[in-house]
Amino acid sequence: MPLSLPLSSVPLALALYASPALAFDGDYQTKTPYAPQQDPATYAAPPAGFQPIYTQLVARHGARGLTGMKGDAALYAMWQQAAAQDALTPLGRELGPDILALMQSNALLGYGVAGIERPGYGNLSQTGIEEHRQLAVRMLARLPTLFAQVGQDAATAPRQLVTIHSGVDRARDSARFFTQSLLEHAPALAPLMYLPPAPAPYPQERTPAPQPDGVNRFLLYAHKLAPQTDFVADRANPYFATYAASQAYQRYERTKRLDTLMTPPARQPAAAKHARQVLERLFTPAFLAQFNGGSTSYADTGSYTFTSADGKLTRTLKGSGKTAIRSVNAAATKLYELYAIAAGMRHEVKADFSRYMPADDARYYASVADHEDFYKKGPSTTDSAGVTWRFALALREDFFKEVDALAAGDLRHAAKLRFTHAEMIIPLASAMGLQQALPASASYGYDNHPWRGQTVSPLAANMQWDVYRNGDGQLIVRLLYNEKETPFQPSCDSARIAPGSVFYDYTGLKACYDHVAAK
Structure with a gap:
C-alpha cells in the first residue's frame, strides 16, 4: 500500500522504505533486484551555507519479465522430450510445470495493472514497479527542502520537473510509476511535470518517424x-x-574480435563441469548424452495459449524457432537465465528456480555473463577506443548541460528524470570514468577486475546528481550511484571541496571532464 504523506512528512517514509545495503539471495548478474547501496542516514551533510537547488537522475527500468518467448520455450521443449523418454529425475519432473508457469506469467505480465497498456513479455513486474515507486520516495526524502520550496513556488515561480525516457514500454512505464509516486507524496509538484518534445525531425533526409513527447532515443x-x-x-x-x-x-x-573476447569461458573445462552439475540433477545422463553427436537440438517452436485467472484475457503465442539449444552448456545457460529473471518476478511466479540452480553454479554462470558484458557493454579493452561507451557521451554531457544552465542563472529546471536500460547505464559508468578498461593482453575475470553486473547495473540501477548552492553562487555536486555516495573519476579529485569529501566544486569538476574529453 503506497504511503500518502504531505511533503513535509516525507522523511518519515524512510523508516518504511529504506532498504539495507545490497542484499540478495543469489547470483542474478544484471537481473539482480534493486536495493539502495547506502543507508540514507549515513549521507554526508552539505557544507554550511549550501542549500539544494536541483537534482537529476538517470535510471534503468525496474525488474521485468523475459523480453520474449525464446529460451524458456526451447528449454520447455527439451523437458517435454525428456518426459516422453522417461529421462527425468524426481526434481527434473518438477521443472517443466515451473517453466510453464513462468511462461504463463510472462505472457500475461501486467494484466490488470493500472498503467500497463499491453500485458505480456517484457513488462515490469510488481517488483519493478515498486523499485521505482520507492526510488521516488527516497529522492523526496533526501531533498525535502528542495521539493517543498519548488512545490510552494509552483504558482508564482514555476520550475519544471523534466521527464524523458527511451520510448520502450518498460522504460516509459518506469517513468510513469516513478512520477506517480512523486505526486502521490507531493501533489503540489503536479503543475511542474513536463514531457519535452522528442528530438525531431528524424530520420534526416527521409520520411520522419515522429516520437511521443518525453521520448529521447539519442x-x-x-x-x-x-x-x-x-x-x-x-x-x-x-x-x-x-x-x-x-x-x-x-x-x-558483429565483429570476430568481440566474439573472440567473449568466448573464452565457454571453452574452459569449467563450462562442461558446471553444465553437468546443473543438468544431471534434472535429466538422466543417457538423455544428456544425446547432445554428444551434435545432431540433437531443441528450439522455441510450438504454440501456447494462456488465460488469466479471471478468464477475461487469453493470449496465444507461437515460437519463432530462432532460439536453439544444441549442447548441455546452452541448456544450462538457458536455465540460469530463467533462474535470474524469476528473482524479479516473485509476486507473479511462485516457483523457486533456485532449486534448479545450485549456488556454486549460479555464481559460475553469473561470472560468464559478466565476462561477456564486460567486453560487449562495459569498458572492454584499452585499445577498443571506447567503442562500447562513446555513444553514451551525449547522456553524460546532458548532465553537465543541466548544471551549466544553473550556473548561468537559468533555474527553469528543478529536476530532470531520465529512464533507460542496462545498455545505457553500463556504458555511462565507463563514460563517467567510474569503470576502467583492461589491457588487451589481460582477460577479464573476478580475480583481476571489480566489474560486476549486479552492482554496475542491477534492475532499477541509477545515477543521481544533487546540486547545492551557497550565497556566493558557488555550485557543488554530489554523485549517488545506486544511491551510494560515489567519487567522480579519480582524475577529478582536485575538484573535491575538501580531501575525501563527496561534494565537488562544479567549476572544477566540469573543467576536469572537459580536460579528459579533449585528450
Whole structure:
C-alpha cells in the first residue's frame, strides 16, 4: 500500500522504505533486484551555507519479465522430450510445470495493472514497479527542502520537473510509476511535470518517424539507433556524433574480435563441469548424452495459449524457432537465465528456480555473463577506443548541460528524470570514468577486475546528481550511484571541496571532464 504523506512528512517514509545495503539471495548478474547501496542516514551533510537547488537522475527500468518467448520455450521443449523418454529425475519432473508457469506469467505480465497498456513479455513486474515507486520516495526524502520550496513556488515561480525516457514500454512505464509516486507524496509538484518534445525531425533526409513527447532515443536508447528512425546526415547536428558512435558500436557487436573476447569461458573445462552439475540433477545422463553427436537440438517452436485467472484475457503465442539449444552448456545457460529473471518476478511466479540452480553454479554462470558484458557493454579493452561507451557521451554531457544552465542563472529546471536500460547505464559508468578498461593482453575475470553486473547495473540501477548552492553562487555536486555516495573519476579529485569529501566544486569538476574529453 503506497504511503500518502504531505511533503513535509516525507522523511518519515524512510523508516518504511529504506532498504539495507545490497542484499540478495543469489547470483542474478544484471537481473539482480534493486536495493539502495547506502543507508540514507549515513549521507554526508552539505557544507554550511549550501542549500539544494536541483537534482537529476538517470535510471534503468525496474525488474521485468523475459523480453520474449525464446529460451524458456526451447528449454520447455527439451523437458517435454525428456518426459516422453522417461529421462527425468524426481526434481527434473518438477521443472517443466515451473517453466510453464513462468511462461504463463510472462505472457500475461501486467494484466490488470493500472498503467500497463499491453500485458505480456517484457513488462515490469510488481517488483519493478515498486523499485521505482520507492526510488521516488527516497529522492523526496533526501531533498525535502528542495521539493517543498519548488512545490510552494509552483504558482508564482514555476520550475519544471523534466521527464524523458527511451520510448520502450518498460522504460516509459518506469517513468510513469516513478512520477506517480512523486505526486502521490507531493501533489503540489503536479503543475511542474513536463514531457519535452522528442528530438525531431528524424530520420534526416527521409520520411520522419515522429516520437511521443518525453521520448529521447539519442540520450536513452543510443546503443540501438536505427536508420529508419534516427538517421543523422548533418555533421552540424548535435546528435551526429551519437548516431555515428551507435552505428560503430552495432558494427562492433558483429565483429570476430568481440566474439573472440567473449568466448573464452565457454571453452574452459569449467563450462562442461558446471553444465553437468546443473543438468544431471534434472535429466538422466543417457538423455544428456544425446547432445554428444551434435545432431540433437531443441528450439522455441510450438504454440501456447494462456488465460488469466479471471478468464477475461487469453493470449496465444507461437515460437519463432530462432532460439536453439544444441549442447548441455546452452541448456544450462538457458536455465540460469530463467533462474535470474524469476528473482524479479516473485509476486507473479511462485516457483523457486533456485532449486534448479545450485549456488556454486549460479555464481559460475553469473561470472560468464559478466565476462561477456564486460567486453560487449562495459569498458572492454584499452585499445577498443571506447567503442562500447562513446555513444553514451551525449547522456553524460546532458548532465553537465543541466548544471551549466544553473550556473548561468537559468533555474527553469528543478529536476530532470531520465529512464533507460542496462545498455545505457553500463556504458555511462565507463563514460563517467567510474569503470576502467583492461589491457588487451589481460582477460577479464573476478580475480583481476571489480566489474560486476549486479552492482554496475542491477534492475532499477541509477545515477543521481544533487546540486547545492551557497550565497556566493558557488555550485557543488554530489554523485549517488545506486544511491551510494560515489567519487567522480579519480582524475577529478582536485575538484573535491575538501580531501575525501563527496561534494565537488562544479567549476572544477566540469573543467576536469572537459580536460579528459579533449585528450
